[in-house]
Amino acid sequence: MPNPPARHKVLADLRTFVAQWFRDGREDGLAEETPLVTSGIVDSAGVVEVIEFVERQFAVTIRDEDVSLQNCNTLGGWADLVSSRLPGASRAGVKEP
Numbered sequence: 695m696p697n698p699p700a701r702h703k704v705l706a707d708l709r710t711f712v713a714q715w716f717r718d719g720r721e722d723g724l725a726e727e728t729p730l731v732t733s734g735i736v737d738s739a740g741v742v743e744v745i746e747f748v749e750r751q752f753a754v755t756i757r758d759e760d761v762s763l764q765n766c767n768t769l770g771g772w773a774d775l776v777s778s779r780l781p782g783a784s785r786a787g788v789k790e791p
Contacts, residue, residue, distance in 0.1 A: 698780035704752065705773040711747050712769065716740060726770040731763060741766055748772065754779035 699707075705726060713721040716735050730736040736744065744766070745756045754776055765775045777783055 698777075698782065699752065701773050701777045704776045705769055707751060708744075708748070708769050708772050708776075711744070711751075712736065715743060715747075724769065726773070727768050729767055730769070731767045744772065748776050752776050752780065 709721055709724050712730065712735070713719055713724055717724070728735075731738075731741065741761065745761070748754060749756060756775070756779070760775055765771045
């Protein structure tokens with residue numbers, strides 16, 4: 695079984711996805727703490743797109759109760775959530791709604 699990707703790899707993949715899907719490929723200005731939902735970069739339908747991406751890309755399951763502004767408003771929140779769902783990850787650090 696391959697090792698799960700490190701958080702920095704998850705973060706990089708998320709940044710690339712968000713840039714391609716929501717910003718015409720522009721990664722500039724997409725820092726780890728850049729608000730995605732509250733700034734309008736990603737709308738509620740876009741959150742579903744990100745969920746589908748991370749479930750496909752990282753073979754994880756995102757549950758309805760995981761979907762909150764704390765977990766889904768920044769690339770860092772997404773990276774923490776995805777990393778917590780990877781094999782062997784602990785639940786520490788995941789922000790429950």
